[in-house]
Each structure stands twice: as C-alpha cells, then as structure tokens.
Amino acid sequence: MAIRPPIPDAADPAAPAGGPSREALLALYRKLLTVRRAEERLGTLFSDGEVPGFIHLSIGQEAVSVGIMSALGDADTIASTHRGHGHAIAKGMPLEGFFSELLARDEGLCRGRGGSMHVADMSVGMLGANGIVGAGLSIALGSALAHKTLGRDACAVAFFGDGALAEGLVHECMNLAALWKLPLLFVCENNGWGEFLPTSKQLSFRLADLAATYGIAHRLVDGNDVVAVAAAAEAVVPGIRAGSGPAVLECMTTRVRGHFEGDAQKYRDPDEIEALAARDPLRISAERLAGMGSNDADLSLAAEEVEAAVETALTVARSGRAPDFAAALADVYTGAA
Amino acid sequence: MTELRYIRAVNMALADAMEADPTVVLIGEDVSEAGGAFGASRGLRERFGEARVLDTPISEGAIAGMAVGAAMSGLRPVLEIMFMDFTTLVMDAMVNQAAKARFMFGGQASVPMVLRTPHGGGLGAGPQHSQCLEAWFAHVPGLKVVCPSDPASAYGLLRAAIDDPDPVVVIENKALYAMKADVEGTPPVLPIGKAVIRRAGTDATVVAYGAAVRTAIAAADTLAERGVSVEVLDLLSLQPWDEAAVLASLSRTHRLVIVHEAVEAFGIGAEIAARMAQIGFDELDGPIMRVGAPFMPVPFSKGLEDAYLPSAAGVVRAIEKTME
Numbered sequence A: 001m002a003i004r005p006p007i008p009d010a011a012d013p014a015a016p017a018g019g020p021s022r023e024a025l026l027a028l029y030r031k032l033l034t035v036r037r038a039e040e041r042l043g044t045l046f047s048d049g050e051v052p053g054f055i056h057l058s059i060g061q062e063a064v065s066v067g068i069m070s071a072l073g074d075a076d077t078i079a080s081t082h083r084g085h086g087h088a089i090a091k092g093m094p095l096e097g098f099f100s101e102l103l104a105r106d107e108g109l110c111r112g113r114g115g116s117m118h119v120a121d122m123s124v125g126m127l128g129a130n131g132i133v134g135a136g137l138s139i140a141l142g143s144a145l146a147h148k149t150l151g152r153d154a155c156a157v158a159f160f161g162d163g164a165l166a167e168g169l170v171h172e173c174m175n176l177a178a179l180w181k182l183p184l185l186f187v188c189e190n191n192g193w194g195e196f197l198p199t200s201k202q203l204s205f206r207l208a209d210l211a212a213t214y215g216i217a218h219r220l221v222d223g224n225d226v227v228a229v230a231a232a233a234e235a236v237v238p239g240i241r242a243g244s245g246p247a248v249l250e251c252m253t254t255r256v257r258g259h260f261e262g263d264a265q266k267y268r269d270p271d272e273i274e275a276l277a278a279r280d281p282l283r284i285s286a287e288r289l290a291g292m293g294s295n296d297a298d299l300s301l302a303a304e305e306v307e308a309a310v311e312t313a314l315t316v317a318r319s320g321r322a323p324d325f326a327a328a329l330a331d332v333y334t335g336a337a
Numbered sequence B: 001m002t003e004l005r006y007i008r009a010v011n012m013a014l015a016d017a018m019e020a021d022p023t024v025v026l027i028g029e030d031v032s033e034a035g036g037a038f039g040a041s042r043g044l045r046e047r048f049g050e051a052r053v054l055d056t057p058i059s060e061g062a063i064a065g066m067a068v069g070a071a072m073s074g075l076r077p078v079l080e081i082m083f084m085d086f087t088t089l090v091m092d093a094m095v096n097q098a099a100k101a102r103f104m105f106g107g108q109a110s111v112p113m114v115l116r117t118p119h120g121g122g123l124g125a126g127p128q129h130s131q132c133l134e135a136w137f138a139h140v141p142g143l144k145v146v147c148p149s150d151p152a153s154a155y156g157l158l159r160a161a162i163d164d165p166d167p168v169v170v171i172e173n174k175a176l177y178a179m180k181a182d183v184e185g186t187p188p189v190l191p192i193g194k195a196v197i198r199r200a201g202t203d204a205t206v207v208a209y210g211a212a213v214r215t216a217i218a219a220a221d222t223l224a225e226r227g228v229s230v231e232v233l234d235l236l237s238l239q240p241w242d243e244a245a246v247l248a249s250l251s252r253t254h255r256l257v258i259v260h261e262a263v264e265a266f267g268i269g270a271e272i273a274a275r276m277a278q279i280g281f282d283e284l285d286g287p288i289m290r291v292g293a294p295f296m297p298v299p300f301s302k303g304l305e306d307a308y309l310p311s312a313a314g315v316v317r318a319i320e321k322t323m324e
Helices: A022-047 A062-069 A085-091 A095-102 A135-149 A162-166 A168-179 A207-214 A226-241 A270-279 A281-291 A296-318 A325-329 B006-020 B044-048 B060-072 B084-104 B134-138 B151-163 B212-225 B243-253 B268-279 B302-308 B312-322
Strands: A077-079 A156-161 A184-190 A217-222 A247-252 B002-005 B024-028 B053-055 B076-080 B114-119 B144-146 B168-173 B180-183 B196-199 B204-208 B230-234 B237-239 B256-263 B289-293
Touching: A022 A062, A022 A085, A022 A095, A022 A226, A022 A281, A022 A296, A062 A085, A062 A156, A062 A184, A062 A226, A062 A247, A062 A281, A077 A135, A085 A095, A095 A296, A135 A156, A135 A168, A135 A184, A135 B060, A135 B084, A156 A162, A162 A168, A162 A184, A162 A207, A168 A184, A168 A207, A168 B060, A184 A207, A184 A226, A207 A217, A207 A247, A217 A226, A226 A247, A226 A281, A270 A281, A281 A296, B002 B006, B002 B151, B006 B024, B006 B044, B006 B076, B006 B151, B024 B060, B044 B053, B060 B076, B060 B084, B084 B114, B084 B134, B114 B151, B134 B144, B134 B168, B134 B237, B134 B268, B144 B151, B151 B168, B151 B180, B196 B212, B204 B212, B204 B243, B204 B312, B212 B230, B212 B256, B212 B312, B230 B243, B243 B256, B243 B268, B256 B268, B256 B312, B268 B289, B289 B312
Parallel strands: A077 A156, A156 A184, A184 A247, A217 A247, B024 B053, B024 B076, B076 B114, B114 B168, B144 B168, B204 B230, B204 B256, B256 B289
Antiparallel strands: B002 B180, B144 B237, B196 B230
C-alpha cells in the first residue's frame, strides 16, 4: 500500500509583510513558468526518445530554485543535485545551452558529455548538477571557502533534498561550515520523498534539530510560495556574505513527478499526487498576482513568451551537431587537445 | 651542495608554491598547528597564516569535496590525507567529482588541486596504515598520479603538481621521509609523465617507482658484482607513465622486470607488462617479470612484514629468471 508523507507545512510565519512589487512578482512568475515549461517539454522529449539517459524533473519544486536565485548575483555560486534543471535555469544558464546539453549536442554547455545530471554553467556560478546524492554540499563548502579566503563579497549555496539528509557528508559539511563560519547557505528541498521511499521511513530526526546541533540558524519555508522563499533567502544571504556564518533554509515542497521520468510511482497514493495541485507553485503565484491586480492577459502573455523562448531554444538544440569522439577523448586533461 | 631530507623537500615545495601563488592553500588534519603528522607543513602556518594553512576536523570526505569546490572557485588547494589507507574515504570527491569535472562540464571547469598522501609499509603500522593504493587512482581518467623516489623528485614533482591545472595525486612513501640526498640549490620542477634512468645498464631493465627504486638499485648493485649490467628506470609518474622511456630501455636491454611495493596482482606493473607485451613484443628476449607484494593485507609483525615487502633478493631472482 502506498504511504502518504506528511503534508508540508504552510507559509513561513516569519516572512516579511512587504513582499515584491507586481512587476517583480511577474518576473518571478515568468521564471517559474520557464522552468516548468522547459521541464514539461523535456518530459515529452524523453518519452519520445529524443532525450537520452535518465532525467529527474523538479516539477512542483520550481519556487525553491527561483526564489533562492532571486537573492543571488553572478558572483554567488551554487552546487546542485540530480534534480537540477530548475537550479540551472534559474541561476541563468541560457535555454539554448541547456536544451543542447540535454539533447546531447556539441553546442551544449557541457558539450554533450554531462547531460541532465551534470548541467553546469560556470559563467553564472552554477557549479553543476550532481549524480551523487549529497556530494554538492562539499563542493559548495569548498566554493564558500574560496569566497572567504579570496575576500569576495559572495556566498555559496548547497541545494540538497531531504533524501540526502541520511548521508554522512551532511554532518561533516554542516560541522565544518559552522566551525569556520563559511559563507554557505544550505537549502534543503524537502519534498517528502527520497527516491521511492517517504522521508518518514528514512529519517529519525528533523533538520531543524540537526541544524541546532551545529548552532546553525534554521528556517522552515513554504517552498511552493516563491515570495516566501525569496523573502527567506533575502533575509539571510546578506549576513552570510558579510561573514555571519551559514544558515539552513528548509523549503517544504512537492515532487509531482516520479523520482525519474518513467517512474510510474506505484508506491504513491494517487490521491496524494492529486492533492498537490492545490499547492502548485505557479497557481500560488498566479493567485498572488491576481490579488495585486494582474489580469489573465498578463499571465497569458507571459505564458506565450515563455513558450516561444522554450521552443526557440529547442529548435536551436535540435539543429546542433553530435559531439566529436576524438575531441572528447582529447579533453580529459587540460591542454591535451 | 647541501643535504636535503625528503620530508624537508616536501616542506620546501609547499613553501615555495605558497610564496609564488597566493591562491595555494593547505588543507588537512593536523597540517597547521602541528605542522603535519610527518612534519611536511612545519612552519608554514607561522609564515603564511592560518587562513592558508587549515587544520580540519577528521572529515576526509568533506575536506576532499571541499578541495574540489575550492579548486573550481579560484583556489589551488593542497590536501593532505595522513595515510593513503584513509583515501578510501575521499573516493567520491576524487573519482566522481575532481576527475570528471573538466570533462563532464565540457571544459568549463578545471580542478587544480593536489592530494598528497603517504603510502607504504616497513614501519609496523599494520593493515590500515601501510597500503599502496596508487593503482586505484591511476585507473581513473582525469586524475594524474606521481610518486617521487628521492628528495629532489619530491620537490620537483610536488611543484609541478601544484602548478598543474588538473587534479594530481602525489604519493610519498613514508619510509623515504628520512632519506637524505645532496642537492645543488633548489631542485628543478620536474615534468609530469617523464621517467628518469637512475642507473644505466645493458642486460636488463628494471622499472620501479617510489621506495622500490632503492630496492631496484640494490638488486642492480648485487648483480653488477656478478657481471650483469642492470638499467634502473624510475617512473616518477604513474599516470601518465612514460611508455616511450620504458620501451626505449627495453629495446636496449631486451629484458624487463617491474618492481613495486603495491600488491602485484592488478597493479601498475600489470599495465606496464601488458603494454610492453603489445608494443615491445619483438624486443623481448625473456618473460616480463613482476615483483610486488603478495595478495594479502600488510601484516603488523616485523617478521611477517619483512617477508611481505618486495626485497632486493626478490628482484635479483626475477632478473635471473628473465635472463635464463
């Protein structure tokens, strides 16, 4: 019988009342929509056999990526997860380079050598999605050390899921970040599932208690409300950059799709999945926008523009070249080519 | 000429690299206040400050991943893992992250980090503080592996490793730390991937690296007394290894013996033997011989460990066998 995870907690009570302007929120909405449309398109491309390998979609979790990134600049760095499309796009990875990579083209930002689980764009501080659960925490830890040592006004962000919390590396990294007061923001995307098993069957502790053990401030955030996520990030990022030490944002969110595309999710109660629609990050933002006076035309225009951008990028990607084997072989080491 | 100890050469290389490049930082357990478990970083905290010589908690996995992330973000970290046996705990960072970042990100990133670690037995340190695991790292595309055999190469290879844009594993044999040699001024930076002839000879080639070079030279001395001229080739680099130098020596002597302290089975010697059997087959006048440790953990008792470690007598027997 399918197991139902606990309903994620609602909005962060500490979120400031101010919030973004209508224009700012509309911009965030467009980014949410960009991630959503890009991933929905990937889903169909995958089932059509155009995208090889394994892909893990973050549909339902877009507000975490977009909200956190709204508080970051190009100098800030992020380390991502296997479910990293949203992180890459929200951090500024161009859609053409993104789709070209997912379609295994030479024009992909990783030249068709990484694919979905390794999308990266160093030029915008996106240090890579990662196929190893929890590994991104230590990459971000090192990036934070570099920011501090080189005196940069920047922070590093480690994204990880609740499934990673059972990895020993989480303990090592939180201890070190707190001990050395590194400019590191830990962002847990708690979607209630670690692969095919609910969090309740994987963890005997709460992240809030773990963070407290290291003396790291922890904040529970409604991860499906981009305004709440952005506010939480804006509340902690300047202090982290200024040297106050790490913080943890635990973003309660929803994994709508399977662990990977093609996962029929037989282990999940269909009612649970259906109920997620009420917490759809796009719906929550659209309702907020409506409350601020936006009309359907605003949202439709955004949808059309996003749709066009995604399709244009996909067209470019489809026309790309296949990667050259000799060039790849010559590029294992620097300067060997 | 001045006398230089191996461990002091490592210390000098670290200091000179830190002096030359402010992005070089040292990371590891007890590298700062204590100056390193074997004294490799002694005095460097006082000279360069604690922000560049970082004592870490006992968290090998995290500090190795941290070195990777730091290297991707503008630093040149030199990570010390106190015993090579503990590198089992850094494998994800080295194998899945450091080794692959450049390739899998399409050349966007490089990981200019160094992992320094001592291997080798002979100190009664037992099964978990004595292993030679270099073949594991040499098997991973994206990593470079070097193994200096004396004070000058300890300096020259470590400087090269720190300057290198890719991740390099520098393996030092603990038994060599006290080794002394006369050097003139600062030893030169050595190119990664080049072997050197330590002793010229005409009748057989012995390829060795690290502490096994001494063993090979001792065997060559013994055989010289019997009128057999043995060439000793010191690999210095294991990945990439100097295939051309090995083939050239084999082409002169027509006999090949490979010696290492690591377990013989599936070791560096197996790769060299296989390659030379392919590309040097016509040059061979005898079987390619390997001398390495037996297929067992490194034992603690002195008697057992003495029998375990490859000896000059064993190398002599292997040379005699291939010359039969």
